[in-house]
Amino acid sequence: MKKQEKFNILVINPGSTSTKIGFFVNEQPQDVVNIHHEAEELSGFRSVLDQSDFRKKAIYDHLHKNYPEVHFHGVAARGGLIQPVPGGVYLVDKDMLEDLRNAAIQHASNLAAVIGQEIAKEYGVKAYIMDPVIVDEMDAVARYSGHPDIRRSPIFHALNQKEVARRYSLSMGKKYTSLNLIVCHIGGGISVGVHRRGKVVDVNNAITGEGPFTPERSGALPAMDMIKLIQSGAIDFPRALAMLQGKGGLVAYTGTSDVEEIQRRIRSGEKNLEEILDAFVYQIAKEIGAASAVLKGKVDGILITGGVAHDTRIVRKIKSYVSHIGQVAVYPGEHELSALASGVYRVLTGKEKVRNYAASIIKRP
Numbered sequence: 050m051k052k053q054e055k056f057n058i059l060v061i062n063p064g065s066t067s068t069k070i071g072f073f074v075n076e077q078p079q080d081v082v083n084i085h086h087e088a089e090e091l092s093g094f095r096s097v098l099d100q101s102d103f104r105k106k107a108i109y110d111h112l113h114k115n116y117p118e119v120h121f122h123g124v125a126a127r128g129g130l131i132q133p134v135p136g137g138v139y140l141v142d143k144d145m146l147e148d149l150r151n152a153a154i155q156h157a158s159n160l161a162a163v164i165g166q167e168i169a170k171e172y173g174v175k176a177y178i179m180d181p182v183i184v185d186e187m188d189a190v191a192r193y194s195g196h197p198d199i200r201r202s203p204i205f206h207a208l209n210q211k212e213v214a215r216r217y218s219l220s221m222g223k224k225y226t227s228l229n230l231i232v233c234h235i236g237g238g239i240s241v242g243v244h245r246r247g248k249v250v251d252v253n254n255a256i257t258g259e260g261p262f263t264p265e266r267s268g269a270l271p272a273m274d275m276i277k278l279i280q281s282g283a284i285d286f287p288r289a290l291a292m293l294q295g296k297g298g299l300v301a302y303t304g305t306s307d308v309e310e311i312q313r314r315i316r317s318g319e320k321n322l323e324e325i326l327d328a329f330v331y332q333i334a335k336e337i338g339a340a341s342a343v344l345k346g347k348v349d350g351i352l353i354t355g356g357v358a359h360d361t362r363i364v365r366k367i368k369s370y371v372s373h374i375g376q377v378a379v380y381p382g383e384h385e386l387s388a389l390a391s392g393v394y395r396v397l398t399g400k401e402k403v404r405n406y407a408a409s410i411i412k413r414p
Contacts, residue, residue, distance in 0.1 A: 055074055055075060056074070056075055056122040056123065056394060056397045056398070057072070057073070057074055057119055057120060057121045057122050058072075058073040058074075058075075058121065058122065058123050058124070058125055058390045058393050058394060058397075059071070059072060059073075059112075059121045059123075059124045059125070059165075059168065060072075060073060060124075060125045060126075060386045060389045060390050061108065061124065061125070061126045061127065061161050061164055061165050061168075062126075062127040062158075062161060062385055062386060062389070063104060063127065063157040063158060063160045063161050063164070064157055065157050066085065066086055066088065066091065067083050067084060067085045067086060068083075068084045068086070068104050068107060068108065069081070069082070069083045069084070069386065070082055070084065070108055070111065071386040071389075071390065072116060072119070073386075073387075073390035073394075075394050076387070076390055076391045076394050078386070078387070078390070080115065080116075081386060082111060084104075084107045084108070084111065086103075086104070086107070090103070096155060097155045097156065097157055097159060097160060098149075098150060098155075098159060098160065098163065100160060101160055101163050101164055101167075104160060104164060105164045105167060105168065108164065108168065109168075120172060121168075121169075121172045121174060122172075122174055122397060123169070123174050123175060123176075123177065123393045123396070123397055124165040124166075124168055124169040124172075124174065124175070124176040124177070124393075125165070125176075125177055125178075125179065125389035125390055125392065125393040126141065126161035126162045126164070126165030126166075126176055126177065126178050126389070127158050127161040127178065127181075127208070127385065127389065128158065128161070128162070128178035128179060128180065128181020128182065128183075128207075128208070129149050129152065129156060129158040129159035129160070129161060129162060129178075129181060129182075130149075130152045130153075130154045130156055130158065130159055130181075130182065130183060130204075131145055131148045131149060131152070131181060131183060131406070132148055132183070132410045132411075133183045133184070133185035133202065133203075133410065133411040133413065134181070134183070134184065134185065134404070134406065134409045134410055134411060135184065135185065135186050135248075135404075135409060135411070136180045136184045136186060136207060136211055136248070136249070137179070137180070137401075137404045137409075138177050138178075138179045138392045138393065138395070138396050138401055138403050138404060139177060139178050139179070139181075139403065139404045139405070139406050139409070140175060140176075140177055140403050140404070140405065140406070141162045141165060141166045141169075141175070141176040141177060141178060142405075142406060142407075144406050144407040145162060145178070145406045145407075146162065146163060146166060149162055149163060150163070158181075158182065161178070162176065162178050165177075165178075177392070177393050177396065177403065179208065179388065179389055179392035179393070180207040180208040180211050180212075180388070180392070181207065181208070182204050182205060182206070182207055182208075183203070183204060183207075184203065184205075184207035184211075184249065185202065185203055185411050185413075186248040186249045186250060187201070187202075187203060187249070187250060187251055187252070188250045188251060191250060191251040191343075192413075200413060201254065201259075202254065202413065203249070203252045203254055204254050204255055204256045204257065205234070205240035205242060205249075205252045205253070205254070205255045206234040206236070206238070206240050206255065206355070206383075207242075207249065208385050208388050208389070209234055209354060209355070209383045209384055209385055209388065210232040210234055210240065210242045210244070210249065210252075210354070211225075211244075211249075211388070212384045212385070212387065212388035212391075213232060213352050213354045213380040213384060214228075214230050214232055214244050214352060216380065216384075217230065217350055217352050217378050217380075218230075220378075221349075221350070223349075224247075225244075225247050226246050226247035227246060227247075228244070228246065228349040228350065229244070229245050229246065229344045229347050229348055229349050230244040230348070230349055230350050230351070230352060231243060231244070231337055231340045231341060231344070231348060231350075231351045231352070231374075231375070232244055232352045232354065233333065233336075233337055233351070233352065233353050233354070233355075233367075234255075234354050234355040234383075235263075235333065235353065235354070235355040235356070235357035235358055235363075236263075236264075236355040236356045236357060236383070237263060237264055237265050237266070237306065237356075238255040238256065238263050238265075238266055239253075239255060239260055239261050239263040239266075239268070239333065239336075239355075240252055240253055240255040240260065241253055241260060241261075241333070241336040241337055241339075241340050242340075243340045243343045243344060245343075245344060250343065251340070251343050253269075253336065256294060257293070258270060258293045260332075260336050261329070261332035261333045261335070261336050262297060262298040262299070262328075262329065262332060263297075263298045263299070264298055264299045264300065264306035264307075264308065264357070265294070265295055265296070265297065265298050265299070265300045265306045266293060266294050266295070266297050266298050267292050267293050267297030267298055267301070268297070268298065268332065270292070270293075275289065275292075298329075299311065299325070299329065302325045303322055303325060308326070308357055308360050308363065309360065311325075311326060312326075312360070312362065326363070327366070329363075330363060330366040330367055330370070331370070333367055334367055334370030334371050335370075337351060337367075337370075337371045337374070338370070338371065338374065341371075341374045341375070346374075348374050348375035349375065349376075350375055350376050350377075350378055351371055351374060351375050351376065351377045351378070352377075352378050352379075352380060353367060353377065353378070353379045353380070354379070354380040354381065354382070354383070354384075355381075355382070355383065356381075356382060356383070358379055358380065358381040358382070359381040359382065364379055
């Protein structure tokens with residue numbers, strides 16, 4: 050029997066108003082498309098999960114039109130807000146689907162495995178997720194917040210962080226599991242992960258109010274001042290949440306989350322905005338410095354990724370703060386589709402063992 054040499058892999062990555070899909074042969078992209086969904090279409094659904102059939106039809110329409118004869122050997126889906134697990138490739142199964150359908154936080158990523166499983170069944174293959182945002186490999190000491198009623202837990206750009214860490218390791222001729230790396234993802238949210246020999250042993254929670262302020266999130270606000278604002282009646286609970294997510298950070302200071310627009314306004318004479326961008330860089334650099342302390346100064350590389358990493362001026366300023374810590378490498382944008390395809394390809398070729406979701410769930414205190 051001839052050994053399978055080429056694997057066709059379908060990758061699914063839903064966003065809030067679009068569904069990005071990729072057709073890969075082994076690890077090479079053949080087609081990547083971002084299917085846009087009109088806000089009016091999505092507004093008719095009561096919940097994110099109710100969009101499942103609508104988005105699946107959009108995917109099928111593209112596949113049937115462009116690749117009617119292609120048989121897929123596996124489906125790679127972005128991991129949603131399931132229970133905490135270590136990094137790796139996971140088989141989509143009934144336990145995972147049950148947790149996604151009952152997830153406390155509604156997010157478009159929760160759709161990926163649900164849609165992926167249904168499409169995989171049509172092709173008679175399996176669906177997988179990889180390195181979901183709730184990857185938890187934190188050291189025990191990193192979980193302490195300062196009060197026993199609150200435990201630190203990670204939500205971060207695990208998929209992209211681990212992908213660029215693997216790429217950097219390969220470029221250095223080393224294994225990811227042999228290096229100490231700091232990976233800084235700078236997008237709408239910012240996460241700075243401490244990768245110690247293949248595990249993210251500490252990272253700021255990019256959603257709940259930790260780390261640097263971002264283009265649209267406030268990061269770690271002084272807790273007492275926030276309590277006083279709420280207690281005084283100046284803001285209510287929904288507005289407090291908005292300050293943390295969506296209307297904090299650069300949006301609050303400048304009215305926009307677009308770093309390039311802020312740069313243009315500075316060049317046009319709004320010099321007061323320069324200090325705000327300097328503070329943005331300063332907080333990111335300070336978080337990288339804190340991450341280096343976790344590694345006791347033994348840093349094999351600092352990797353900067355995410356959409357804002359396209360801005361060479363921002364990157365140059367960050368380097369001016371942290372280049373003494375270790376070599377800095379830049380991977381602009383996100384590499385999630387490629388990461389998902391590569392993970393499933395490793396499983397299909399036997400280079401990586403697929404994980405069982407229920408058996409891997411981390412029981413937090």
